[in-house]
């Protein structure tokens with residue numbers, strides 16, 4: 001994990017404000033925050049995770065590594081590694097799509 005960001009910051013993409021990040025967040029290497037993402041204070045996002053557009057991660061939430069968070073999700077609980085999670089409030093999908101488009105069942 002990279003050192004935390006302090007204070008409210010706007011994280012800018014190529015053309016526009018991409019995400020708003022609260023105090024003391026930690027954003028992992030190669031993690032992606034899509035446009036409109038909001039992170040409350042003390043949120044952690046693991047390496048290689050993808051946060052879909054408009055998602056809100058509530059204060060103190062920890063998102064694991066290689067996670068996909070769906071567009072407009074409200075993440076109000078911690079999310080383990082290697083899952084896809086969607087919705088309001090967020091829920092973990094039983095099946096995750098492979099790169100070839102097929103679905104695999106998540107083992108937990």
Ligand SMILES: CC(C)(COP(=O)(O)OP(=O)(O)OC[C@H]1O[C@@H](n2cnc3c(N)ncnc32)[C@H](O)[C@@H]1OP(=O)(O)O)[C@@H](O)C(=O)NCCC(=O)NCCS
Pocket residue numbers: 034035051052053068069070071072073084085086087088093096097
């Ligand atoms: C999360 C996501 C990756 C899921 O893709 P997927 O694995 O192909 O999932 P599916 O379309 O097969 O949907 C699986 C289930 O999740 C639900 N779902 C998918 N995306 C959802 C979302 N954003 N919000 C709520 N529910 C969602 C579907 O309704 C379906 O529900 P069901 O199992 O009860 O029928 C995708 O929908 C998404 O949100 N991508 C983000 C795109 C984005 O923000 N890009 C940024 C560009 S800058």
